[in-house]
Amino acid sequence: MVEHKLTAIPNTENVEIKQGFIDRYSKLTDWEEFKKYCLCFLRRSIRVNTLKADIEETRKSIESKGWKLEPIPWCKGGFFISHPDRKDVGNLWEHHIGKIYVQESVSMLPPLALDPKPGDIVLDMCAAPGSKTTQMAAMMKNQGLLIANDYKGMRIQSLGINLQRSAASNTIVTLMSGTRYKDFQFDKILVDAPCSGTGTIRKSLKTLRIWNPSMLRKISNEQFRLAENAFLNLKPGGVMVYSTCSLEPEENEAVVTRILNRFDNAKVEKVNFPGLKIGTSVMEFEGVKYHEEVKDSVRIWPQDNDTEGFFVCRIKKLLDE
Ligand SMILES: C[S@@+](CC[C@H](N)C(=O)[O-])C[C@H]1O[C@@H](n2cnc3c(N)ncnc32)[C@H](O)[C@@H]1O
Structure with missing residues (x-):
């Protein structure tokens, strides 16, 4: 892990955390470590947009303005970024003109x-x-076709602005529920699902306040419906990635288990990322056993790499026999 100083978020010593949350996360991980990282500032990070900029040139240009950049080991062109005067990276000129994209380091993993x-x-x-859409457009060198869908009009606006700013030109934007796609044969599909966001507490303490275990069943069902429909719209031999910024087993291993049980031709493929510590998958929780293949999914705890928490699973649609 890259060494750096942890800074506690001020006035969080007595932050109220629901007992149910403490009990649940004490079963899932080292609660004290998890809590410590949840209550410390998150390192900021950027990704150089290779559709518009050269990685080394951009790095030098930003460093010449007094910023410190440290490569993110698992993502070429990704950097942790800081400034001695705590300047806001969102004000960088390179951000305004789309040479860089401000993106959490582990949010770069699903693409x-x-x-x-x-x-x-x-x-x-x-x-x-659009953080992952713009990353994928860059990985695709603007070639091929990338359909960027969301079902919230307000959010589509920022998606459109970000695609334009990043010069992503192989993209088409659609506005509907992902569950409504039908009879397509995509090579690859990303389902970066809506979630409870328990991996993002250090960015938004509000998540702790609104956390409520009774909402998990509903969210999990919606996540399954999106992932199920993604699988149906993959061509044989195609691949999907299911990801969330949640650490709840119901939103992660349970959803993958349902996909594996629903489709005989679904197979989890293991992925590794250089320099990233991956946590053990949850194989059983509160009396529910998960499919053995979920062991090959990627569970990221904030305390393991000093990042947000994240879950990523790559699922292949096997060719018909
Ligand atoms: C975790 S966010 C996606 C973040 C995005 N992938 C990124 O990296 O910038 C989840 C998104 O799912 C959208 N969403 C929720 N339910 C949906 C549905 N049924 N179909 C399509 N999108 C949905 C939300 O509007 C939200 O923008």
């Missing part, structure tokens, strides 16, 4: 796991505001 290539036909089912 890397999907690995879209120039010429592929790709669906980003839950795309707004």
Whole structure:
């Protein structure tokens, strides 16, 4: 892990955390470590947009203005970024003109796991505001077709702005529920699903306040419906990635288990990322056993790499026999 200083978020010593949350996460991980990282500032990070900029030139130009950049080991062109005067990276000129994209370091993982290539036909089912769509357009060198879908009009606006700013020109934007796609044969699909966001507490403490275990069943069902429909719209031999910024087993291993049980031709493929510590998958939780293949999914705890928490799973649609 890259060494750096942790800074506690001020006035969080007595932050109220629901007992149910403490009990649940004490079963899932080292609660004290998890809590410590949840209550410390998150390192900012950027990704150089290779559709518009050269990685080394951009790095030098930003460093010449007093910023410190440190490569993110698992993403070429990704950097942790800081400034001695705590300047806001959103004010950088390179951000305004689309040479860089401000993106969490582990949010770069799902596109890397999907690995879209120039010429592929790709669906980003839950795309707004577009951090992963713009990353994929760059990976595809603007070749092939990338459909960026979301079902919230307001969020589609920021998606459109980000695509334009990043010069992503192989994209088409659609506005509907991802569950409504029918009879397509995509090479690759990303389902970066709506979730409870328990991996993002250090960015938004509000998540702790609104956390409520009774909402998990509903969210999990919606996530399954999106993932199920993604699988149906993959060509044989195609690949999907299911990801969330949640750490709840019901939203992650349970959804993947349902996909594996629903489709005989679904297979989880293991992915590795250089320099990233991956946590053990949850194989059983509160009396529910998950499919053995979920062991090959990627569970990221904030305390393991000093990042947000994330879950990523690459699922292949096997060729028909
Ligand atoms: C985690 S966010 C996606 C973040 C995005 N992939 C990125 O990296 O910038 C989840 C998105 O799913 C969208 N969403 C929720 N339900 C949906 C549905 N049924 N169909 C399509 N999109 C949906 C939300 O509007 C939200 O923008």
